[in-house]
Amino acid sequence: SQTIHQWPATLVQPVGSPLSLECTVEGTSNPNLYWYRQAAGRGLQLLFYSVGIGQISSEVPQNLSASRPQDRQFILSSKKLLLSDSGFYLCAWRAGGRTGELFFGEGSRLTVL
């Protein structure tokens, strides 16, 4: 069966520090991968998605970036965090090449102080 893992689960970082959130998927190949952000009590905002290694589509201009160095690995990064980057970050996957639902990880809660 397929599983998705993301880490760390919680993170407290000072303003201006770097960020790296990692997500891996097991049990499938060539998935579509997604990063969403959710501010407290609000909806899900699509940040990045990827349909293959090295292929990243950015939805929102910001100080975040994403990379996909391996087929089942998706990384969200920042060189310098802002207060507004605080939120709940969710990684998700779905089978590539066809319509289907997203499967989400358990999320990473980031607090920038």
Added chain:
Amino acid sequence: GENVGLHLPTLSVQEGDNSIINCAYSNSASDYFIWYKQESGKGPQFIIDIRSNMDKRQGQRVTVLLNKTVKHLSLQIAATQPGDSAVYFCAENLEAGDDKIIFGKGTRLHILP
């Protein structure tokens, strides 16, 4: 566009009654729709989906209705239980073959005893 900046509306329903959660989607070319349930501090979980060639689909205690004329989606939950308390999101797949999945603003379902 995405309604991620808005506070979530709340729907309060008596335990045992039916719940109806509504969603307006933005793109008439969207051809696939999904409902998710998100409990506090967790990633969203798939509930039910529907393709644009259908106007109704039923699952266990849930029914999704799609009205393409007015770009409206609804989720009906029969005999609402305390465990149904959560935030519910609709999501749309923008255009056939596109890999973006955009979420609506979400509705918080509160169950009254």
